[in-house]
Amino acid sequence: MRPSPxxxxxxxxxxxLAALILAGCATTPPKPPANPDPFESFNRDVYQFNDALxxxxxxxxxxxxxxxxxxxxxxxxxxxxxxxTGPNVVLNDLLQGKFRQAFEDGMRFVFNSTFGIAGLVDxxxxxxLVRHEEDFGQTLAVWGFPQGPFLMIPVxxxxxxxxxxxxxxxxxxxPLFWVEDARITTPLAALGFxxxxxxxxxxxxxxxxTALDPYVFVRNAYLQRRNFxxxxxxxxVEDLLDxxxxxxxxxxxxxxxxxxxxxx
Amino acid sequence: xxxxxxxxxxxxxxxxxxAAGAAGTEDDxxxxxxxxxxxxxxxxxxxxxxxSYGARYALLxxxxxxxxxxxxIARVALGRSVWKTLSEAERARxxxxxxxxxxxxxxxxxxxxxxxxxxxxxxxPVRKNxxxxxxxxxxxxxxxxxxxxxxxxxxxxxxxIVNVVSDGVSDLALKRDQFRDIIQSRGxxxxxxxxxxxxxxxxxx
Numbered sequence: 001m002r003p004s005p006x007x008x009x010x011x012x013x014x015x016x017l018a019a020l021i022l023a024g025c026a027t028t029p030p031k032p033p034a035n036p037d038p039f040e041s042f043n044r045d046v047y048q049f050n051d052a053l054x055x056x057x058x059x060x061x062x063x064x065x066x067x068x069x070x071x072x073x074x075x076x077x078x079x080x081x082x083x084x085t086g087p088n089v090v091l092n093d094l095l096q097g098k099f100r101q102a103f104e105d106g107m108r109f110v111f112n113s114t115f116g117i118a119g120l121v122d123x124x125x126x127x128x129l130v131r132h133e134e135d136f137g138q139t140l141a142v143w144g145f146p147q148g149p150f151l152m153i154p155v156x157x158x159x160x161x162x163x164x165x166x167x168x169x170x171x172x173x174x175p176l177f178w179v180e181d182a183r184i185t186t187p188l189a190a191l192g193f194x195x196x197x198x199x200x201x202x203x204x205x206x207x208x209x210t211a212l213d214p215y216v217f218v219r220n221a222y223l224q225r226r227n228f229x230x231x232x233x234x235x236x237v238e239d240l241l242d243x244x245x246x247x248x249x250x251x252x253x254x255x256x257x258x259x260x261x262x263x264x
Numbered sequence: 265x266x267x268x269x270x271x272x273x274x275x276x277x278x279x280x281x282x283a284a285g286a287a288g289t290e291d292d293x294x295x296x297x298x299x300x301x302x303x304x305x306x307x308x309x310x311x312x313x314x315x316s317y318g319a320r321y322a323l324l325x326x327x328x329x330x331x332x333x334x335x336x337i338a339r340v341a342l343g344r345s346v347w348k349t350l351s352e353a354e355r356a357r358x359x360x361x362x363x364x365x366x367x368x369x370x371x372x373x374x375x376x377x378x379x380x381x382x383x384x385x386x387x388x389p390v391r392k393n394x395x396x397x398x399x400x401x402x403x404x405x406x407x408x409x410x411x412x413x414x415x416x417x418x419x420x421x422x423x424x425i426v427n428v429v430s431d432g433v434s435d436l437a438l439k440r441d442q443f444r445d446i447i448q449s450r451g452x453x454x455x456x457x458x459x460x461x462x463x464x465x466x467x468x469x
Binding site for chain 2: 071075206209210211212213216217219220221224225227228229233235
């Protein structure tokens with residue numbers, strides 16, 4: 001997040017881009033709003049719809065895929081589609097001023113697309129080029145744009161207002177978007193969707209098995225996860241520590257009233 | 265001059281001892297906190313190799329209660345303002361159900377061992393009486409889950425887990441958000457009913 005001053009070539013576009021990057025480096029992601037979900041009742045309806053659609057269509061397909069397609073094949077498919085997000089990751093590395101990471105992710109994409117047979121094998125990870133998760137929604141956060149309202153989008157699931165442009169940028173930077181032959185793109189898009197849903201199976205099971213209120217669980221977990229990605233895996237823990245401080249005073253209250261402690 | 269030198273040497277010696285002592289306790293603390301997390305994770309691996317839900321629950325019950333400060337977790341999850349309004353009986357019921365739900369969620373999630381392993385990445389002190397233990401769960405399919413434990417030192421000097429953060433998702437925050445929502449929309453009794461259903465082996469959903 002430190003601003004890194006560097007010489008800029010004379011072209012206006014580059015100057016503009018560099019200015020954006022430096023502006024981005026100088027800010028930290030703004031704090032989430034007090035009420036992150038002003039459209040809750042609408043969002044809950046969409047959640048119900050998505051859940052019903054998932055149970056009727058996507059879940060059976062994903063479960064069949066997980067049951068009948070062998071693990072190495074599924075891993076290859078997942079590597080293939082993950083690799084295709086490479087250009088989007090590199091673009092957003094650059095927009096956030098992470099030049100070293102952009103270089104690594106660029107190399108990753110090149111290695112996996114060539115030696116990794118169009119991305120089917122993740123050769124880069126075994127060479128120490130680990131995968132980074134970046135998208136334009138995170139870039140906007142790093143640039144200082146506020147999170148905006150939480151949104152549940154039909155079919156696609158949880159989003160924030162700030163993450164929506166990220167979906168569009170992800171779409172246009174996806175190499176398959178530039179392939180015009182529908183005979184290639186349609187089955188690949190279907191397979192990509194199945195891969196995505198199969199990858200979420202464990203998470204969805206966790207929600208079903210441990211959530212008291214599945215909607216609130218999904219919203220909270222999604223917002224926390226986005227924050228984690230925006231801060232590159234190291235979000236500030238101040239809030240939690242404040243909670244614990246609050247709890248210490250609370251504990252003193254508890255002492256006076258006779259604290260029950262962990263139950264027998 | 266000699267006297268000054270001697271007293272300086274004495275001061276230096278005292279400083280050295282206290283510095284070494286402080287460094288020692290710092291390391292000891294980290295090692296103790298680390299041992300608590302290892303104890304939990306060893307038990308989780310053991311549970312994964314254990315067949316039935318009942319057996320896993322029985323195995324994990326004492327370990328989860330010992331390694332976690334469930335009373336503290338329960339109170340933060342509920343929020344101070346709600347906790348204050350509860351009667352003694354309500355508090356006791358809530359704490360008992362909360363502890364059962366915590367054990368049950370571990371017993372449900374950690375099953376079907378297929379080569380998983382835990383790795384402790386780092387142990388760092390955080391603010392007062394806190395320790396942050398970063399770990400990774402390496403899954404059989406090559407996937408990795410980042411599991412971070414926040415521990416607090418108790419009055420008796422023991423360390424206990426007060427929060428688990430998996431891939432950036434804090435369990436405490438997740439619980440508190442849900443609890444608040446259920447209490448606001450349906451009340452405390454409804455929350456107890458939900459927790460009770462989660463404490464059972466197979467939730468109705």
